[in-house]
Amino acid sequence: MSTVLALATVPVLMAAGLLALMKVPTHLQLTVTDTALIIEPQGLDRWWTRRERIEVPLTTVSSIRIVPRSETPALGGRHGGLHLDGIITAGVFGGTFWDVRRGDQLLMIRCHPGSEFTTLVLQFANPFATLTRTRTVVAHKGSRSTSV
Template identity: 30%
Template sequence: MAQINIDGDNLIVEIEGWDKLWALKSRLEIPLANVRGATADPGIVRGPRGIRTAGSHFPGVLTAGAFRIDGEKVFWDVHDPTKAIVIQLADERYTRLIIEVADPRETVDRVERAIVDGGRA
């Protein structure tokens, strides 16, 4: 699971617990100007993940780390698909972040407000 926070003009994704090891990443910092939107999407895990480039994938248990699909690099950190959100990015290393969060609706709303407010949410 991950914590998503807004710090000024940045979206901060803090990877928690053992997921730091599985994902080979502990923190992502993305300028809000490069965040295009966020959606709750529990069905995303049923689709293809692509080719794992760094991280871990244990079917039915965990997907964490960097994957490449259709020429795009996607970051995953999901155990429970019902809590998955997708954050669309532009001009970043990753084109999407697929992250498990405690409260998908609240997190999506907070990210969307921050995009509109320019980080003042």
């Protein structure tokens, strides 16, 4: 009986561990160059989003702003990623790239029609600072690159 109990607890412990890991904040690197926004998921975010790098040409960016979760696009068809309602949305869903945990203030990047993604929804520890730095570089399309 104790072997059965021990075997039954293994999946429960694994699920609890996975949920605990999902509470860890997103780990993204956003770099802005003269020509592109480069988003690089780090650590487990690479696994959950199934992406190592996304390059968005600046010419395809139509807007960058902070929005509450309630203003983000609805999840469309699944192309690859992980979604557990209210816990994590990571990957590509209906043309939108997501890397979000439980945050409410999210950085939303809209792209022009015909781009690889229609929208990117990203969570950062300080989304307002990320927005300010990103908009500044995008507006100037400076000759240097900066990471945020």
